[in-house]
Amino acid sequence: MADQKPAAEIADLLQEDRTFPPPEAFRAQASVRDEAVYARAARDPEGFWAGFASELEWFSPWTSVLDWKPPHARWFVGGTLNASVNCVDRHVRGARRNKAAIIWEGEPGDRRTLTYFDLYRQVSQFANVLTSLGVRRGDRVAIYLPLVPELAIAMLACARIGAIHSVVFGGFSAESLRDRINDAAATLLITADGGWRRGQVVPLKQMADEALKETPSIKNVVIVARLHDSAAPVHVKEGRDHWYHLLMQEASYTCEPERMDAEDMLYILYTSGTTGKPKGIVHTTGGYLVGTYATTKWVFDLKDEDVFWCTADIGWVTGHSYVVYGPLANGATVVMYEGAPDWPQRDRFWEIVERYGVTIFYTAPTAIRAFMRWGTEWPRRRDLSSLRLLGSVGEPINPEAWVWYYRHVGGERCPVVDTWWQTETGSILITPLPGLTTCKPGSATRPFPGISAEIRTDQGETVEVGGGFLVLTRPWPSMLRGIYGDPDRYVTQYWSRWTPDIYFTGDGAKRDRDGFFWLLGRVDDVLNVAGHRIGTMEVESALVDHPRVAEAAVVGRSHEIKGQAVAAFVTLKEGVQGGDVLMSELKDHVVRKIGAIARPDDVIFTADLPKTRSGKIMRRLLRDIAEGKALGDTTTLADPNVIARLKEQYQETGE
Ligand code: WT7
Numbered sequence: 001m002a003d004q005k006p007a008a009e010i011a012d013l014l015q016e017d018r019t020f021p022p023p024e025a026f027r028a029q030a031s032v033r034d035e036a037v038y039a040r041a042a043r044d045p046e047g048f049w050a051g052f053a054s055e056l057e058w059f060s061p062w063t064s065v066l067d068w069k070p071p072h073a074r075w076f077v078g079g080t081l082n083a084s085v086n087c088v089d090r091h092v093r094g095a096r097r098n099k100a101a102i103i104w105e106g107e108p109g110d111r112r113t114l115t116y117f118d119l120y121r122q123v124s125q126f127a128n129v130l131t132s133l134g135v136r137r138g139d140r141v142a143i144y145l146p147l148v149p150e151l152a153i154a155m156l157a158c159a160r161i162g163a164i165h166s167v168v169f170g171g172f173s174a175e176s177l178r179d180r181i182n183d184a185a186a187t188l189l190i191t192a193d194g195g196w197r198r199g200q201v202v203p204l205k206q207m208a209d210e211a212l213k214e215t216p217s218i219k220n221v222v223i224v225a226r227l228h229d230s231a232a233p234v235h236v237k238e239g240r241d242h243w244y245h246l247l248m249q250e251a252s253y254t255c256e257p258e259r260m261d262a263e264d265m266l267y268i269l270y271t272s273g274t275t276g277k278p279k280g281i282v283h284t285t286g287g288y289l290v291g292t293y294a295t296t297k298w299v300f301d302l303k304d305e306d307v308f309w310c311t312a313d314i315g316w317v318t319g320h321s322y323v324v325y326g327p328l329a330n331g332a333t334v335v336m337y338e339g340a341p342d343w344p345q346r347d348r349f350w351e352i353v354e355r356y357g358v359t360i361f362y363t364a365p366t367a368i369r370a371f372m373r374w375g376t377e378w379p380r381r382r383d384l385s386s387l388r389l390l391g392s393v394g395e396p397i398n399p400e401a402w403v404w405y406y407r408h409v410g411g412e413r414c415p416v417v418d419t420w421w422q423t424e425t426g427s428i429l430i431t432p433l434p435g436l437t438t439c440k441p442g443s444a445t446r447p448f449p450g451i452s453a454e455i456r457t458d459q460g461e462t463v464e465v466g467g468g469f470l471v472l473t474r475p476w477p478s479m480l481r482g483i484y485g486d487p488d489r490y491v492t493q494y495w496s497r498w499t500p501d502i503y504f505t506g507d508g509a510k511r512d513r514d515g516f517f518w519l520l521g522r523v524d525d526v527l528n529v530a531g532h533r534i535g536t537m538e539v540e541s542a543l544v545d546h547p548r549v550a551e552a553a554v555v556g557r558s559h560e561i562k563g564q565a566v567a568a569f570v571t572l573k574e575g576v577q578g579g580d581v582l583m584s585e586l587k588d589h590v591v592r593k594i595g596a597i598a599r600p601d602d603v604i605f606t607a608d609l610p611k612t613r614s615g616k617i618m619r620r621l622l623r624d625i626a627e628g629k630a631l632g633d634t635t636t637l638a639d640p641n642v643i644a645r646l647k648e649q650y651q652e653t654g655e
Contacts, residue, residue, distance in 0.1 A: 018399075020406065021438040022415050026388060030301050030435020037433070041449030048450045049075075049477050052294040053286070056081065056329065057090050059259045062286070066475065071495035071503075073475040075287035076262035083266055083289055084160035085257050087328035088123055091116040096304075100333045103307070103356050104149050106226075107196035107339025114149055116331070119156075122248070124255035126150075126157035129247045133220045135188055137162030137258055140268065142186040142218075144168045144177055144208055146195025147338045150224045150244065151314050152324050154190050159266060159285075162258035166268040166280070169315025170195055170202060172595040174210035176278075180270050183280055184484060185217040190244075192224040193234045198340045201227060205234040222247065262286025268484045269317055271423040272535035273493065274525045280484030281317075281423050289329055291427035291478025295448060296326030299417055299431050300360050300389060307386070309335035310362040311349065316532070317423040318393055321478075322362060326427070341367060346374045350382035361409070362391035362419075364531035368401045368409075369561045376408045384409060389434055391417045394531030395563045396519045402441035420444040420519055422505065423533070424494065426478030429453065430517050443516045451476055455511045460498040467510035469523060472503040479503075525619070527554075530562040532597045536619075539600065542593035543568060546586055548576045553609050553617045554600070557626035565601035567626040569609055569646070578605030602626070604650055608642045610634075625650050 027033060041048040046065040053062070053076055062079030091097070102114045114122070135141060141163050145151040151167070158165040166184050168177050181189065191208045194201045205223055212218060223234065224244040236243075260266075266285045270278040296302055308327050312318035314336075327334045335356055341349045349371075353361060371378065390410045392402070397418050406416050415434035421427060429451045430444040437445050447453040452474040455463040482490045497504040508520040522528060525536045536554040543552035551571045559565035570586065572578055583603045591599050610618045613636065624631050625647055634640055 017440075018403075019438050019440055020416070022435050023413050025413065026301075026415055027435050031303075032298055032301070032433050033435045035436060037436075037449050038446075045450040045452075045474060049290055049294070052297075053079075053290045053477075056086050056289060056293060062262060068475050068501075070499075070501035071491060073287075073479060073481070074263050075284075075475075075477045076290070079262040079286055080259045081262065081286060081289070082160060082257040082260055083285055083325065083329075084123055084127075084156040086289055086293075087156055087159075087325060088116060088120045089257070091331040092120045096331045099331070101328060102149050102152060102334055102336055104336045105338065105352060106148070107199075107337075107343055112149060119153070119328075121253045122153050123156040123160060124253055125248050125251040126153050127160040127255040128251040129222070129244075130157055130163060130188065131161055131255075132247075132251070133188060133222070133242070135161065135163050138164065138265075139188070140164045140166055140184040140186040142166050142168060142177070142181045142184070142189045144170060144172075144189060144191045144204055145224060146170050146192055146202065146204065146226060147313055147319075147336055148192065148195070148224065148226055149336065150190075150192075152328075152336075155267070155314075155320075155324055156328075159260075160255060160257050162260055162264065164265045164267055166270070167315050167320070168270070169313055169595070170204055171313075171315070171597055173592055174207045175593055176595055177208065178211035178214050180278070180280070181211065181215045181218060183270075184268055186215075187217055188220045188222065189215075189218050190222045190224070192226040194227045196339055198343050209235055260285045263481070265481075267320065269320060269423055271317070272526060272533045272538055274535060274537060276535070276537040276541040278535070278538070279486070279489065279493070281480045282482045282484050283426050283478070284481050287477035287479070288426050289325060291476065292321045292326035293329040295428040295431075296322060296330050296332070298433060299419060299428050299448070300362070300391065301434050302327070302330050302332055302360070304331065306332060306359045307335060307357055308332045308360045308362075309337075309352070309356075309358045310391075311337065311341075311367065312362075312364070312393075317426070318362075321427055341370070342374070345378075346371075347378040347381050350379050350384060353384055353387060354382040357386040359386055360389045360391070361387055362393065364394040365392055365397040365401055366395065366530040366562050368392065368397065368405050369563075371409070372401060372404050373561060379408050384411065387411070387414050389417070390414045391419055393419045393421070393428075395528045396521060397442060399441035406441075415439065416441075418442075418444045420507075420517070424480040425472075425476070426480065429472070429476065430519075440516060443512070443518045445516050447517075453517065455509055455517075456498065456502070460502075463511065465511055465513055467508065467520065469497075470505045470507045470509040470517070470519070471498075472505065473501070527556040527564050527566060529556070529559075529564050529566060529597065534566065534594075534598050538594060539566060539568065539590055539598050542590045542598070543570060543586060543600075545593060546589045548572055548582065549586070550574075551609060553619060553622055555619050555623045555626055557602075557623070559601070566598065567602040567604070567622070568600040569604050569606055569622055571606055571609060602650075604646070606642075606646055606649065608639065608645075610642045610646070611638050612636050613638045622646075
């Protein structure tokens with residue numbers, strides 16, 4: 001293993017020059033083939049976005065496209081619309097009425113297909129249910145569900161009545177759920193009796209009950225019966241808890257949609273940052289819908305006959321934008337799959353592609369690297385000839401994985417779009433256009449038309465060719481409008497590094513001679529583990545919360561499959577001894593506090609952490625140790641011996 005890595009890295013470097021123009025058959029049918037779209041959008045970005053906006057349905061038109069008072073933007077000012085009308089009603093009026101909107105498959109193999117008409121009726125019914133439980137326009141609704149159609153239905157039902165949804169990924173812990181409910185003061189929670197993951201029940205209601213002990217704002221809980229009799233009976237609290245299917249039986253099929261202002265909040269989605277507390281990213285209605293609609297249409301070259309599968313969980317922004325809002329606003333057929341890619345076998349994804357004739361497949365590099373590791377026999381066993389376009393998102397994709405994906409999944413017919421964006425950006429911002437861009441494996445290529453991205457130095461100088469911080473220099477419709485309940489943090493976090501009109505992404509990147517962007521990972525204390533964003537401070541607070549821990553420092557190290565792994569350096573309280581038992585106890589403690597995605601891969605007990613004379617932990621050195629690299633400058637250390645001891649220890653405990 002150890003001696004393979006340098007060879008792979010060298011191979012990657014040698015491949016950096018390889019270029020992949022759009023396969024000819026793809027190009028010939030692609031909707032966007034004219035390079036002039038970039039220049040046109042650059043000349044008049046507002047007009048460009050307004051073009052897409054006018055393809056949506058509005059109750060009343062906007063009076064101006066953009067009102068920009070840095071760092072606060074309002075898009076489609078004065079316009080009114082409803083997201084659920086755009087995702088459902090307008091398709092029901094025409095030829096898409098009986099088209100499949102959602103093709104769903106549960107992990108155990110159960111299947112359901114909902115047409116646009118089905119979706120329309122169920123969204124309206126559930127909107128009526130929400131109203132009957134006292135939810136009003138502007139109220140926050142928390143959603144903690146497995147990947148079932150009811151998740152999309154619940155989101156759209158909220159949108160229909162003007163309630164703001166806050167989806168919490170089902171893999172988050174009870175405490176994480178509690179904190180998110182409380183931050184938004186949600187009045188209703190939608191959960192399920194459970195879900196399936198790798199053949200195991202995920203006991204969502206049980207976790208929710210734990211959270212609900214300390215969520216005073218919650219008045220009602222709706223429980224989706226996903227498991228029925230296959231799980232232990234769930235606790236139903238009289239007067240507060242209600243079964244989804246029973247409420248739906250009573251509900252009317254018609255529900256007048258609310259007329260929402262373009263700038264009314266559509267949802268809150270929490271994401272990790274550089275502090276111990278996740279941020280509630282706020283997205284509004286008009287701009288967000290325009291951004292997700294436009295990018296789904298162009299980046300994925302979407303056609304009416306496509307079967308679109310984005311494998312992300314809806315609990316992340318990728319699922320919000322490219323399982324729900326973007327594809328449904330386009331009237332597409334989406335595939336949703338509840339479970340793991342290797343359950344019951346390592347060809348589950350390819351089996352699904354074959355069964356439903358998936359044409360567009362969008363997944364994360366961490367999954368692609370796992371497929372590579374599992375070997376080509378798994379995709380080879382299935383008929384993948386329906387695929388015509390592949391996408392990647394969530395973290396930098398190494399050229400080796402890009403080429404493997406192109407060859408062994410796409411059969412060298414399908415362009416690969418490496419799409420860069422963030423929870424905050426709402427929709428894809430740096431990406432190839434598949435009928436137009438000659439791709440370089442490992443590069444997300446160019447900003448989407450209408451988007452202005454640059455590389456800046458620490459001093460704020462623009463770098464034409466070379467590395468630095470990735471910034472955005474113009475507002476875009478689906479940009480975040482704020483951090484829920486924390487207006488100052490919105491300004492300081494994103495718009496204060498230089499002037500208030502420059503958005504700081506938190507990513508390092510370089511730009512090459514062709515103007516292509518190469519993403520290099522986060523430059524702040526945020527990790528990207530298997531495509532999921534984890535704040536090192538959050539993991540540190542979880543560790544320090546354990547009664548035996550005195551201090552903790554968490555850093556990322558590279559990991560073959562997950563991109564990054566979590567390495568925790570821990571000092572224990574006086575008289576406490578480290579050991580295997582305590583090590584797994586600490587890992588479990590983090591899982592209990594945050595969720596399984598944050599479980600540390602390595603826990604290294606140490607008597608001291610490397611600190612500067614002023615007491616600041618030197619994470620850079622810890623990162624070097626965790627990576628097994630030569631150490632950088634150690635002259636500012638208060639006690640240089642700490643490092644030598646740690647290095648020795650890491651080699652003993654680490655791989
Ligand atoms: C961070 C955002 C929005 C997608 C899911 C993650 C990293 C995302 C790429 C890419 C290199 C990428 C960045 C970004 N990232 N896509 N194609 N190439 N890096 O959303 O949790 O908000 O994380 O993911 O570091 O800042 P998120």
